[in-house]
Amino acid sequence: MPVLTDSKTLNQVVNCLTENIPIQTQGKCEQQNIFEILIRAATQRDSIENTSKVLKNVPTSNDIRYHLEKYSDLNSLELDLNTALQSRLPDAIREGQQKIAIDFNLIPYYGEPSPLEAPYIYRSQAKSGTCSFYAYATVYVIKKNKRVTLAIKAVQQQNTRGSNYHLSFSTN
Known part of the structure; x- marks a missing residue:
């Protein structure tokens, strides 16, 4: 290799x-x-x-x-990023069934959000000097001690309690 x-x-x-x-x-x-x-x-x-x-x-x-800034549609960006992630999946991931894991990630946000950013600011316990974060979930598999990310999804504040998220990915 x-x-x-x-x-x-x-x-x-x-x-x-x-x-x-x-x-x-x-x-x-x-x-x-x-x-x-x-x-x-x-x-x-x-x-x-x-x-x-x-x-x-x-x-x-x-x-x-x-x-x-021309890329202001987050849904399109997510779709394109997930397409990019899945475009280079190793054959070992594409073949057969895999166990997946999901992580919830927070990136500190400082300042006053614009109207476009505001729905994506997640409030949580203070960390790194702020209570505001960008939040996203990742779906991945671990194969031979290597993590392979399959999809990413932005988490909006209003969708964090009891909401269903649809992460679309295909290994075909």
Whole structure:
């Protein structure tokens, strides 16, 4: 089995995102640049602002945010992300039945939410200096001690008590 280097892994992830998540771009800001900066920021636990300053010949953070704001429909984004996650499932996951697990995740939110963000702000016990969070659930399998995420679903505050969630995924 070939070993993935950091650059090969980055290329695989960028290709997967580019194939499955359409972002209308213009000028020097191409989809590939946007995903490379987002992935680097995420893996370095850094901001888009700082990441775009550190790298050379890349779009500014304002350019990246401008293009990301075009993706304001969270349902479409979820569907596209889940399609991307499922597009690269290993054959061992696709074959046969699997035991799945579901995690509930909270990302601290600071500030005053916009009307678009407000439904997605989840209130919980104080953690990291806030009681407000973005919340999401992930569905995954663990195969040979490796976790493979199958789907992700944003959790809205009004849907957290007794509501049914529909996470659609297919391993076919």
